[in-house]
Amino acid sequence: MLSVECFADADYAGSKIDRRSTTGYCVFVGGNLVSWRSKKQSVVSRSSAESEYRAMSQSTCEIMWIHHLLTEIGLEHHTPAKLWCDNQAALHIASNPVYHERTKHIEVDCHFIREKIQENLISTGYVKTGEQVADLLTKALNGTRVDYLCNKLGMINIYAPA
Template sequence: MYHSMFVLSKGEVFIVLLVYIDDIILAGNNENKVNEVKNFLKTEFLIKDLGLLKFFLGIEVIKTDNGVCLSQRKYCMDLLNEYGMSGSKPLSCPIEQNHVLTNLTKEKTNDVDITQHQKLVGKLIYLSHTRPDIAYSVHYLSQYMHKPTEAHTQIAFKVLRYLKAASGTGIMFTKTNSFHLTAFADSDWAKCIDSRRSVTGFCIFLGGSLVSWKSKKQSVVSRSSAEAEYRSMCSATCEVLWLINILRELKVDVTIPVVLKCDSTAALSIAANPVFHDKTKHFEVDLFFLREKIASGQIKTHGIKTEDQLADLFTKGLLPTAHSQMCKSLGLINLFAHST
C-alpha cells in the first residue's frame, strides 16, 4: 500500500496532491491552477475527474454550512451487515469501564478463528480513522491479534453494537479563522495487568477541530503515575511538532507556543522545574526533550481539571454519560440522525 502527499507552491499559490495507489485528491487555493494541473495529469495518465470531493476510500465527505464532516457511514453499515449485527441491540459505550483480561483469564477461555478475528479488528482500525470514540477499544483489541480468545471476540462485538447506535457519526471540521494548535495529554498508569505498562492517550485540535489522536501502550514500564503522564506529554509534543511542519508546508501560520494541557500536577511540575531529582533520572531523555521544547517557546504546558481532560477517552473505558460528553467535545456528530 502506497500513499504520499505533494505540495506545489509558487508565491501565494499552492497545490496539494494526496495520492493513494490510484486515487488522487487535488486541492489548492487557485481554481485556474488546479485546472491546469488536472489538464496536465490527463495528458500523462488515463484519469477520470470525479468533480468535487464527496467520497474517498470509504470516507464520505459532507459539506455543511458550518464546515466539513468526514463519515464512514456506508463502511460501518456494511461492517454491521457482514457480521450480522444490523439487528442487534445498541450499546451506549464501546467498552466497559473496568474491563480486565489477564493471561489467567485467557487460559480459561476458548481460542477462536484467528483469521476472522484479525479481519474484524483490522476493519475496526480503519473505521477508527473517523471514529476517535472507538480508538481505545480498538487499541485494546489490537494487543491480542495473534492469540485472541472468545473474551476478545465478545469485546469486538460490543464495539459493533456500539457502532449500531450511531453508524453515521463522523468527525466535524468547523470553519474558523484561528489556526492555533491545542493538545491534551493523559495516561492510565500501569493499565496492563500482565506487563504493568501504562496507556498513553492524546488528542490535538487545530482551531476547534480535532485533527490528531492516539491511544497506545507505552514501550516501557513507568515507575510512577507522574512518569506515565510525562511520557504522554512527550508523545503529544512529538505529534505537535510533526503537525507544525505539515501546516507550514501547507502555508498555514501556526500560533506559537502550542498549549499542552495535562491534569497531572506532578508531571507539570517536573516539566517546569529545571532541577533534576533522583526520582526522575531514569527517564531523563524525555525530561530533556520536553523541557527543550518548552524553553524554545514551542510548547507551553497548562494544568486542567480531571473532568476537562478530553484525552481520557483514549486511555480507558468510560461510563455512558462521560463517554457521550467526551464525544461531543471532540466534535463528533451524526448528520444522519434524523434520516435513519
C-alpha cells in the first residue's frame, strides 16, 4: 500500500521587501520524495497561522494532483494522505468546522482543506518544528541543519568525495 505524506511550511512575513511569506512543501510517495516547491505567497498574511494555512492549502492542491496521477496509473490508495504542519493554530483551523471570527480574513477558497479532510483525501498532523523538512525550502539555515534536512529528504551530494 502506497503512503502519501506531505510536509508543509511557511516563513511568516519573511520577505523584507514586501513582507510576504514563502510557502514550502515536500511530498513523499512510498517514502520517496516526488514533489517539492518553494514559492512566495501572493498576498500578505496577517498572522503566522494564516501563512501556514495558505501553505497547507497549496500543499493540498499538490496532494490532490498526485492522488489523481496515482489513480491514472493504476496505483489507487485508500488511506488519506498525511499533511504535516508545525503550526497548531493552522491545524486547528483546518480541522474545526466551526466558523471563527478570527479567521474571517482568510479567503473562502482556502477553506477547502476542511472539505478534503471530510472527503478522507487528507488527514492533518502536527510535526515538531525540528523535524519539519519543508524548512529547507522556506528559511535560511546553517550548514548542519541543511545537512540534516537533506538527509531526511533522501538527498545525496553527487560531488562529495567517495
